[in-house]
Every structure is written in structure tokens, then in C-alpha cells.
Amino acid sequence: MFFRRRASVQPAAHSIFSSPDAQGPSLGSCQPHTHIMFLKTHKTASSTVLNMLYRFGEERNLRFALPLGYQLGYPLPFNAHRVKGYRGPRAIEFHIMGNHMRFNKLEVEKVMPADTFYFSIIRDPVALAESSFAYFKEVAPAFRKAKGLGDFADDPRKYYDPRLRNNHYSRNLLWFDFGMDHNANFSMALAQRGEAMIRRTFKLILVSEYFDQSMILLRHALCWPLDAVVSFSLNARQQKPISTGGMSGNWVGKAAAAAAIGVRAGYSQPKTPPNLSLTEDQREKLRQWNALDWYLYKVFNRTFWEEIDRFGRAQMEQEMTLLRMRREDLARVCLRDGGKPVEAQRIRDKNIRPYQSGLVKILGYELQPGLDNITMMACLRMIRPEIQYKDVLDTKQFPRVPAVQAQSGQLSQGLMAAAGGTFLRQDSSRTGEKVVRGEAVGRTLEEGEKDWDGSRLMRSNQTDTTTRKRKVEIV
Numbered sequence: 001m002f003f004r005r006r007a008s009v010q011p012a013a014h015s016i017f018s019s020p021d022a023q024g025p026s027l028g029s030c031q032p033h034t035h036i037m038f039l040k041t042h043k044t045a046s047s048t049v050l051n052m053l054y055r056f057g058e059e060r061n062l063r064f065a066l067p068l069g070y071q072l073g074y075p076l077p078f079n080a081h082r083v084k085g086y087r088g089p090r091a092i093e094f095h096i097m098g099n100h101m102r103f104n105k106l107e108v109e110k111v112m113p114a115d116t117f118y119f120s121i122i123r124d125p126v127a128l129a130e131s132s133f134a135y136f137k138e139v140a141p142a143f144r145k146a147k148g149l150g151d152f153a154d155d156p157r158k159y160y161d162p163r164l165r166n167n168h169y170s171r172n173l174l175w176f177d178f179g180m181d182h183n184a185n186f187s188m189a190l191a192q193r194g195e196a197m198i199r200r201t202f203k204l205i206l207v208s209e210y211f212d213q214s215m216i217l218l219r220h221a222l223c224w225p226l227d228a229v230v231s232f233s234l235n236a237r238q239q240k241p242i243s244t245g246g247m248s249g250n251w252v253g254k255a256a257a258a259a260a261i262g263v264r265a266g267y268s269q270p271k272t273p274p275n276l277s278l279t280e281d282q283r284e285k286l287r288q289w290n291a292l293d294w295y296l297y298k299v300f301n302r303t304f305w306e307e308i309d310r311f312g313r314a315q316m317e318q319e320m321t322l323l324r325m326r327r328e329d330l331a332r333v334c335l336r337d338g339g340k341p342v343e344a345q346r347i348r349d350k351n352i353r354p355y356q357s358g359l360v361k362i363l364g365y366e367l368q369p370g371l372d373n374i375t376m377m378a379c380l381r382m383i384r385p386e387i388q389y390k391d392v393l394d395t396k397q398f399p400r401v402p403a404v405q406a407q408s409g410q411l412s413q414g415l416m417a418a419a420g421g422t423f424l425r426q427d428s429s430r431t432g433e434k435v436v437r438g439e440a441v442g443r444t445l446e447e448g449e450k451d452w453d454g455s456r457l458m459r460s461n462q463t464d465t466t467t468r469k470r471k472v473e474i475v
């Protein structure tokens with residue numbers, strides 16, 4: 001039985017979110033899809049897409065198939081037991097699944113209903129490599145050893161060892177995320193088999209470079225109101241080099257900064273920004289190195305434009321105009337400084353600072369001051385970074401029992417510092433190192449066995465009786 005209630009926060013009558021523009025052009029008599037699986041590929045604008053799913057689901061009290069940590073077992077192939085609250089294949093209880101995973105269809109089908117709409121997003125492998133190099137430079141050994149992306153592109157095999165953990169970020173990352181062997185030699189037969197596998201499952205493949213067109217196709221496929229697909233770009237990289245010195249030059253994560261707790265040696269040292277410049281020859285070499293991804297990009301890009309032709313180019317133009325106007329209107333209302341993304345340490349509200357990775361700054365937003373409560377909440381949803389948003393949803397889906405923690409006194413020192421209703425969770429599951437500040441929790445954790453990546457799995461006394469393990473990651 002699905003859990004459905006009226007949205008807890010309705011836009012106020014005078015709020016921009018309740019204006020007729022929020023609905024967008026008519027979609028006819030279709031019913032909005034609420035069973036959705038989004039394969040969150042890396043460095044493809046997937047955090048922006050996930051934010052929309054989070055908002056849509058939260059506003060309608062839909063249930064998310066959330067990870068125990070921040071990713072669904074990634075980079076291991078997905079296993080249904082990675083979903084918090086999973087109670088076996090016959091208990092289908094989730095509406096939306098969208099956190100990072102390495103796709104594994106049979107396991108996903110244990111969690112999601114049969115009528116689930118599957119979609120994903122891809123990006124040009126050269127642009128994806130730039131983003132991945134900047135973000136995972138310190139995490140993927142192949143990138144770490146290279147001076148710049150150009151050096152890597154010139155001779156990837158000099159840097160690449162397929163046996164080393166996290167090197168998947170440096171080769172055919174899309175192919176890997178779709179659950180296939182990213183080290184396989186390219187052949188047309190193999191590429192076509194992979195393509196066919198994706199087509200069998202995924203009803204829509206969006207293209208990051210055509211984000212607005214993607215949103216219009218998505219809105220029509222899901223039968224969603226316009227506002228549900230209006231977004232501000234999240235997880236964007238600052239394009240200019242970072243300054244050095246002080247916190248501004250080496251921002252290390254909000255909880256780490258706030259709590260001054262251990263970060264990996266050297267992480268707080270000033271860093272030279274990575275050299276991402278590429279010659280045309282190097283770009284071509286990257287396409288060859290990522291030949292499986294390049295194949296996927298070409299074939300699904302073609303399909304994407306065929307879909308737009310079926311949709312109608314003129315109608316696409318009209319709807320994109322409305323989408324962009326709406327985004328500008330919402331930015332004017334919601335965002336400070338005319339909506340420009342800002343460096344994390346300039347964001348006064350620490351709870352909405354984006355997680356930082358690699359040698360570049362990841363930008364976020366500040367809310368316009370003085371908003372009424374309802375508008376403020378709706379605006380906040382649009383800019384809340386992925387990690388913090390997952391924590392909010394987790395707390396809603398799994399309300400915590402404060403008494404348990406107080407009674408047990410079993411809190412693992414250094415792993416969680418519960419004070420004043422907050423705790424620090426150290427998470428290496430997503431990219432390598434990460435420290436996240438969460439809201440009040442009332443659960444007891446005991447140290448358990450180690451997970452595949454060396455991070456610890458914790459036994460958890462939580463209200464959800466079926467989920468026994470909770471990952472608490474060590475920096």
C-alpha cells in the first residue's frame with residue numbers, strides 16, 4: 001500500500017509557486033507518473049535532475065528508495081539490500097529511486113514497481129572527462145598521476161591500471177554506470193548489445209548539453225507540471241582557478257570546517273587547479289579512450305533529436321521559452337545576487353553549502369532574504385544540495401526516536417558527535433572523502449564490519465526494523 005497524503009506545505013495563495021504559470025501548457029488528460037527510476041550517471045547534470053525528483057516526491061509525500069549512506073552501493077553493482085527499509089521483493093513500497101548506483105536491472109526490479117518509468121542522462125564524453133577529472137582528480141589514481149587532462153589524454157594507458165579502485169571514473173564512466181564492463185575492448189557488436197540493453201529498459205535518455213529540451217521531453221513523458229522541471233543548475237564547477245590561502249582557497253566541506261575534525265592529510269593544503277585544457281587531437285584521443293561512451297552518446301543523441309522531431313520543433317521552442325521565463329522568474333524571487341551561483345564559503349547558511357570535491361570549487365546558491373515562509377520553503381527545495389536533501393528525506397521517511405540514543409550511550413566516539421541536536425557523519429562512500437553534518441538523530445550505532453571500500457558498516461537501532469546496517473564512513 002502506498003503512503004500518500006496531501007503535500008504538507010502548499011504554496012500560499014500569493015506565492016509565485018501557486019501562480020497559473022507553475023502548471024505550464026496543458027498536458028491533456030494524462031496522469032502524472034509517480035513510479036520513477038532515474039539512473040544517476042556521474043558528471044552529467046544528474047544532481048540537478050535528482051533535485052527535481054526529490055522536490056516532486058517530497059511535495060507529494062512519495063516514498064524514496066534511499067541509500068543507507070549516500071549512494072546505492074556504488075561502485076558495486078546495485079543490490080536491493082542497499083535500499084533503506086527494503087523488505088524483500090514482494091513488498092513494493094517505493095515510488096522514486098535516483099541516487100548513484102551501478103545499474104543492475106534484476107535487483108532494481110525487486111525494489112521498484114513493474115510500471116516504473118526508467119530514464120537517465122548522458123553527456124559528451126569529452127566534457128564529462130573534464131568534469132570528472134576536476135572532481136575525481138584525487139580519487140581516481142589514473143587522474144591523480146597525470147599532470148593535466150591533456151597529459152592523460154595523450155597516453156591514458158601510461159596512467160591507467162584497471163585493477164585500481166576508483167579508476168572507473170577515468171574510463172567509459174557512462175558505460176560503467178549502466179552496469180557494463182567499461183574495460184572491454186570496443187567492437188561494434190558489443191556496443192550495439194549495450195545499446196540494446198539500455199533501450200529495453202530506459203524509456204528516455206536525456207542529454208546534458210540540451211538540458212532544457214530534455215526537461216520538456218521529460219515533463220511530457222512524466223505528465224508533470226512545468227514547475228517540476230524548472231531548476232537551477234546544481235553541482236556546477238567554478239570555471240576560474242581557485243585562489244589560495246585561507247579557507248577561501250581550500251574549502252574542505254562544511255562540517256569539517258565547522259567542527260575542525262580530521263580531514264585527510266594534505267586536503268586542507270592550498271591546491272593548484274587542474275589543467276583541463278585540451279587540443280583537438282587530445283579531444284579525439286579522449287573519444288577513442290572512451291569509445292563505448294562515445295558510441296552511447298552518438299546513438300542516444302540521435303534518438304533524442306528524433307524524439308524532438310516527433311514532439312515538434314516549433315512546440316519545443318515555445319515550451320523552452322516558457323521554461324526559461326519561468327526559471328528567470330523563480331530565480332528573481334528565490335535567489336540572492338540575481339541568481340548567480342556562488343562559492344560555498346560565501347553561503348551564509350551552512351546547511352545549503354554544496355559538498356566540495358577535487359581541486360575546483362563546486363558552487364551553490366543563497367536564498368533571497370525576506371521571503372515568506374511558504375515561498376522560502378519552495379525556494380529552498382530548489383537549491384538544497386543533494387547530500388543535505390537526502391538527509392531531510394531520510395529523516396522524514398524514517399523518523400528517529402530520540403530516547404534510544406540517550407539511553408544506550410553506545411555512540412561511537414569520533415564517528416558521531418551528537419551535540420545540540422546535530423551529528424557529524426563522515427562519508428567516503430560517494431567520492432572518497434566527505435563529511436556531512438546531519439540534523440538531530442536518535443539512534444544508536446555500534447561499530448560493525450567493514451564495507452567493501454574499507455568504510456565501516458554500523459549496526460543501527462533504528463525505527464526501521466528491517467534495515468540493520470548503516471554505513472558510517474571514515475575519512
Ligand SMILES: Nc1ncnc2c1ncn2[C@@H]1O[C@H](COP(=O)(O)OS(=O)(=O)O)[C@@H](OP(=O)(O)O)[C@H]1O
Binds near residue numbers: 042044127134233
Ligand atoms: N542544468 C544543467 N545543464 C547543464 N549542465 C549542468 C546543469 N546542472 C548541472 N550541470 C553540470 O553537471 C555537472 C555535475 O554533474 P552531476 O551533478 O551529475 O555530478 S555528480 O556525479 O553528481 O557529482 C557539472 O558540470 P561541470 O561544471 O562541467 O563540472 C554541472 O555544471
